[in-house]
Amino acid sequence: MADIKVEKKKGWKDLPACDYLEAGSAAAFETGDWRSEKPVWIPENCIQCLFCWVYCPDSSVIVKDGQMTGFDYKHCKGCGICATECPGKKGNKAIKMEAEKK
Amino acid sequence: MANLKELSKRPELLSGGHRLCAGCGAGIIARQVMMAAADKPVVVANATGCLEVSTTIYPFSAWKTSWFHSAFENAAASCSGMEAAYKALKRTGKVDKDIRFITFGGDGGTYDIGFQSLSGAMERRHRMLYVCYNNEAYMNTGIQRSSATPLGAYASTSPVGKVKKGKEQIKKDLTKVMVAHNIPYVGQTAVGYWNDLTTKVQKALETDGPTFINVLQPCRLGWGYNPADTAVLGRLAVETCFWPIYEVVDGKYKINVKPKEKKPITEYLKLQTRFKHLLRPENAGIVAEIQKNIDENWAWLQMMEECSNKAGV
Numbered sequence: 001m002a003d004i005k006v007e008k009k010k011g012w013k014d015l016p017a018c019d020y021l022e023a024g025s026a027a028a029f030e031t032g033d034w035r036s037e038k039p040v041w042i043p044e045n046c047i048q049c050l051f052c053w054v055y056c057p058d059s060s061v062i063v064k065d066g067q068m069t070g071f072d073y074k075h076c077k078g079c080g081i082c083a084t085e086c087p088g089k090k091g092n093k094a095i096k097m098e099a100e101k102k
Numbered sequence: 103m104a105n106l107k108e109l110s111k112r113p114e115l116l117s118g119g120h121r122l123c124a125g126c127g128a129g130i131i132a133r134q135v136m137m138a139a140a141d142k143p144v145v146v147a148n149a150t151g152c153l154e155v156s157t158t159i160y161p162f163s164a165w166k167t168s169w170f171h172s173a174f175e176n177a178a179a180s181c182s183g184m185e186a187a188y189k190a191l192k193r194t195g196k197v198d199k200d201i202r203f204i205t206f207g208g209d210g211g212t213y214d215i216g217f218q219s220l221s222g223a224m225e226r227r228h229r230m231l232y233v234c235y236n237n238e239a240y241m242n243t244g245i246q247r248s249s250a251t252p253l254g255a256y257a258s259t260s261p262v263g264k265v266k267k268g269k270e271q272i273k274k275d276l277t278k279v280m281v282a283h284n285i286p287y288v289g290q291t292a293v294g295y296w297n298d299l300t301t302k303v304q305k306a307l308e309t310d311g312p313t314f315i316n317v318l319q320p321c322r323l324g325w326g327y328n329p330a331d332t333a334v335l336g337r338l339a340v341e342t343c344f345w346p347i348y349e350v351v352d353g354k355y356k357i358n359v360k361p362k363e364k365k366p367i368t369e370y371l372k373l374q375t376r377f378k379h380l381l382r383p384e385n386a387g388i389v390a391e392i393q394k395n396i397d398e399n400w401a402w403l404q405m406m407e408e409c410s411n412k413a414g415v
């Protein structure tokens with residue numbers, strides 16, 4: 001019989017406590033290329049209700065000082081919730097979905 | 103409570119670039135809960151599930167706050183442990199900040215797998231908020247039925263064919279189970295009512311004790327609908343009284359949203375492929391049973407609200 005060396009099992013003190021991930025680092029991952037349709041903002045129909053912002057699952061509606069200013073196309077997945085929720089002005093929506101061009 | 107303009111000026115605690123589906127309701131719930139909580143330092147514990155997996159794909163994290171994941175079944179226990187440690191540190195003067203604790207769990211991690219750790223954490227009266235994003239099945243692993251899956255719904259483990267017609271049992275009413283824990287705040291709400299959800303989160307976080315909010319979350323993958331209609335479907339669940347919006351504060355019931363006219367349940371069922379088979383004439387009996395359950399629950403809820411008002415509980 002050859003010598004079999006059994007490695008000593010690591011004790012709990014030798015194991016890493018946990019994995020650490022950098023906060024908010026997912027922003028470096030661009031999910032914008034998932035999109036088949038993109039939302040387009042029409043400022044003249046916008047009443048700044050911010051419903052698009054509050055219902056966006058991807059934090060992709062850019063709001064500065066309480067005003068909607070456009071979309072973050074690097075992360076927007078093109079679900080279209082913003083366009084559905086947009087009440088618009090006098091029935092004219094301030095967000096419409098357009099097909100992505102190649 | 104804070105309006106949208108005020109909320110928009112708070113720091114965004116969930117970044118874009120997470121890998122939830124386009125139009126995912128869980129992303130909406132997580133963002134709205136975090137924007138309501140962002141006025142104070144907040145620690146988040148997350149049960150295994152869509153939200154946990156998609157927001158923290160190694161080596162990325164979408165969370166811009168302290169966030170912790172250990173396992174499927176013990177998110178509430180992890181959070182209660184962190185809260186207990188925080189209390190000890192505060193008592194000995196090592197921490198002086200006012201920190202809030204929130205746990206996120208899906209319906210699988212809350213209704214089924216994490217149920218006993220949640221029950222334990224609530225019974226031990228930890229000051230923490232548990233938010234269940236309830237999409238009514240195990241969506242992350244391939245749409246298996248959970249105890250939150252409603253009667254008649256398709257799931258990969260409650261299939262639809264010649265013999266089986268989707269899930270054969272009614273869902274568990276976890277909100278009522280949490281009320282039975284006699285905790286100071288229990289709420290039920292749905293995606294599509296941002297004001298109701300953010301108000302409930304703020305109320306819960308101000309409560310000194312364990313709190314629970316059950317949020318119905320349309321899942322575009324498991325429910326089968328156009329992703330743009332996530333919030334529309336949440337509102338339809340409330341307008342048909344399939345998922346009433348109410349809160350129980352110190353045992354007192356209050357219905358927060360009363361639909362002007364109660365829509366028939368078929369309005370809700372017909373938009374989702376998981377219920378598609380129910381619209382066939384031979385399955386009319388199942389639809390009638392769903393409608394009967396809704397009517398009974400709605401009548402019960404109104405009675406509870408009336409009793410609470412009369413008794414001034």
